[in-house]
Amino acid sequence: MNRLLLIALALLATQARAFEQNDPLGFQGAMGLAPSTTLSAPAQVQPPQPQMQQASAVDYADNMNSNVFGAKLFTGSFTQQGAMQFNPDYLISSGDQIQVRLWGGFNFDSVLTVDPQGNLFLPQLGPVNVRGVRNQELQKIVEDAVRRVFKSNVFSYASLAAAQPVRVFVGGYVNRPGLFNGTSMDSVLHYLDLAGGIDLERGSYLDIQIKRGDQVRANLNLYDFLLLGRIPLTQLSDGDVIFVAPRNRTVKVSGYAENAKQFEFKEEKLALGGLIGLAKPLAKATHVRIVRNTGTTRNVEYYPLEKALEVFISNGDEVEFTADKKPGTITVRVEGEHQSAQEYTLPYGSLIGDLLKHIQYTERSDRESIQLFRTSVRDRQKALLLTSLQSLESTALTARSGTTPEAQLRKIEADMILQWVERAKKIEPRGQVLIAQADNRDSLLLENGDIIRIPARDGLVLVSGEVLFPNAIAFDKGLDLDEYIERAGGYTQNADYNRIVIAHRDGSFEQGNGDIRPGDEVLVLPRVDVKSRQIWTELVQIIYQIAVSAKIVFRL
Numbered sequence: 001m002n003r004l005l006l007i008a009l010a011l012l013a014t015q016a017r018a019f020e021q022n023d024p025l026g027f028q029g030a031m032g033l034a035p036s037t038t039l040s041a042p043a044q045v046q047p048p049q050p051q052m053q054q055a056s057a058v059d060y061a062d063n064m065n066s067n068v069f070g071a072k073l074f075t076g077s078f079t080q081q082g083a084m085q086f087n088p089d090y091l092i093s094s095g096d097q098i099q100v101r102l103w104g105g106f107n108f109d110s111v112l113t114v115d116p117q118g119n120l121f122l123p124q125l126g127p128v129n130v131r132g133v134r135n136q137e138l139q140k141i142v143e144d145a146v147r148r149v150f151k152s153n154v155f156s157y158a159s160l161a162a163a164q165p166v167r168v169f170v171g172g173y174v175n176r177p178g179l180f181n182g183t184s185m186d187s188v189l190h191y192l193d194l195a196g197g198i199d200l201e202r203g204s205y206l207d208i209q210i211k212r213g214d215q216v217r218a219n220l221n222l223y224d225f226l227l228l229g230r231i232p233l234t235q236l237s238d239g240d241v242i243f244v245a246p247r248n249r250t251v252k253v254s255g256y257a258e259n260a261k262q263f264e265f266k267e268e269k270l271a272l273g274g275l276i277g278l279a280k281p282l283a284k285a286t287h288v289r290i291v292r293n294t295g296t297t298r299n300v301e302y303y304p305l306e307k308a309l310e311v312f313i314s315n316g317d318e319v320e321f322t323a324d325k326k327p328g329t330i331t332v333r334v335e336g337e338h339q340s341a342q343e344y345t346l347p348y349g350s351l352i353g354d355l356l357k358h359i360q361y362t363e364r365s366d367r368e369s370i371q372l373f374r375t376s377v378r379d380r381q382k383a384l385l386l387t388s389l390q391s392l393e394s395t396a397l398t399a400r401s402g403t404t405p406e407a408q409l410r411k412i413e414a415d416m417i418l419q420w421v422e423r424a425k426k427i428e429p430r431g432q433v434l435i436a437q438a439d440n441r442d443s444l445l446l447e448n449g450d451i452i453r454i455p456a457r458d459g460l461v462l463v464s465g466e467v468l469f470p471n472a473i474a475f476d477k478g479l480d481l482d483e484y485i486e487r488a489g490g491y492t493q494n495a496d497y498n499r500i501v502i503a504h505r506d507g508s509f510e511q512g513n514g515d516i517r518p519g520d521e522v523l524v525l526p527r528v529d530v531k532s533r534q535i536w537t538e539l540v541q542i543i544y545q546i547a548v549s550a551k552i553v554f555r556l
Helices: 002-020 024-031 050-065 135-149 188-194 222-228 272-279 305-310 352-356 375-397 404-424 481-487 533-550
Strands: 097-104 108-113 119-122 126-129 154-162 165-172 178-183 203-212 215-220 241-246 249-255 262-265 287-292 299-304 318-322 329-336 343-347 371-373 451-454 460-465 471-474 495-503 509-511 521-526
Touching (some): 097 135, 108 119, 119 135, 126 135, 135 154, 165 188, 178 188, 203 222, 203 262, 249 272, 272 305, 299 305, 343 352, 352 451, 375 404, 375 533, 404 533, 460 481, 495 533
Parallel strands (some): 165 241, 249 318, 329 451
Antiparallel strands (some): 097 108, 119 126, 165 178, 203 215, 203 241, 249 262, 287 299, 287 318, 495 509, 495 521
16 A cells, blocks of 8 residues: 555656656656657747746856857857758657648548657558658658559658657756757757856867767767858757766967957867967967966967967967068058148158158148147047046045035035046047147158148138137137137136137147137137036146047036
8 A cells, every 4th residue: 555655656746847847758758658649749848937047148148248269159049949840861750740641542631740669650551660761761751651552643742840859968067957858850059058058167169978878979069160160960869968078278369360269179289370270360460479377477478470380389378469560551641622642652661741742732721730630649648538537537436525415515516527527438539749830840750540631721710619609700810819709609607718728720729818820729618616626626637638639628
């Protein structure tokens, strides 16, 4: 009696586990029933629970942002089951669903399941063995069976409708090992993706095994898929194991390379030539810098790429591809009021004077105000601006208060300043270099990407900033600064009357009541009204810096 009770409890527990896993075959297997006797459709993959969805999202986000070569494979793209019924090399197995149609002298249309013996049972024909038959040969096998019984006037059609539902174990160094539902046609990438991908810190992309019991049926190297597009289509069965081995040796690649990632290799030492095949350096890369993994002491080696075959990489080394070659030529653009070419290709080391000899001026060209705009200067101006903004940000956040009302005012003021800082970070300086009045202008070296601009004599003065009606005003040598501002509607309530910048078109600046020339820009800066003297000083300096480098007035 006790033995019968234990058997009944065991059967109930097995049934409960099977339904919890959305696997009706579990209960049938426990009862000794053949799957084909009750299964008429493939098992549906259980929708992931909210906690599983959150875990998957974290894994996929980590993979997307990872520097490990191959990690971006596993971001959920392979979790969707695709229609792969038409793989011609797929071997029919027990549990597969076959669409069979007979017409003519005898009509039949149904989806049949391949039984445990590997047979399809066709009315009037009996069992037809199809287990192990390639998908592309299935039609011929059924046709031959039909012709053995019906000599004429009966036609047949057979096609794989659905692959066998299977459960596959994914183990080893993956993010979420487990047992996953799918079909025998789903790829190894599908099940690895369901497991959250390979562990970024411990798992191997070079050594993935597909096991059936103690037998290793296939080995998978994901680098072959990523670099060569090769992947074995291994047909999985119920209970198969996908095992990810521990990670091998690694090397980090940076610099001028298409694949600036962390790579894995099996050898004791990897030839640099082999790493070049993985990293694919850009055309401009000429040298390689290797930081050896020697503990706390950094050992740096530097080689030209042509010596790559003589150099070997060890576990934990860092490799950077660099460009260490002077360009043979540079490209410079000439814009503005002139009649010569717009772009010049010059030898490296050319001087501004060499270029100006080729420019054909017009009657409207302002030769005294030639402008130079340089990328490297713009980058330095941007870096200086960001440094000043970070200092202001720190000052605003650490300002002290003596009372609670004062603390509240400081908080409001700090929020306002931080919003202004975020907007100011988006401002791009112009990178103008003051060369018009330089005695050695013609002997200055040109850089690749320089822009020379020849201004036109337009006879206008631009007034902007804290004036009522920012406008361009015709130059009149009889007008002073205040009169130009009056013609722009006068000051706004937020204007700082003592901080006015006159930007001359040659790149020079004056502050206050200076000499106005044709083509100048008058920038009326805003008044800064804050409680802290230190913040006031930094804000005034940054506003002036923006006005000088970008020629715009940016209000707080």
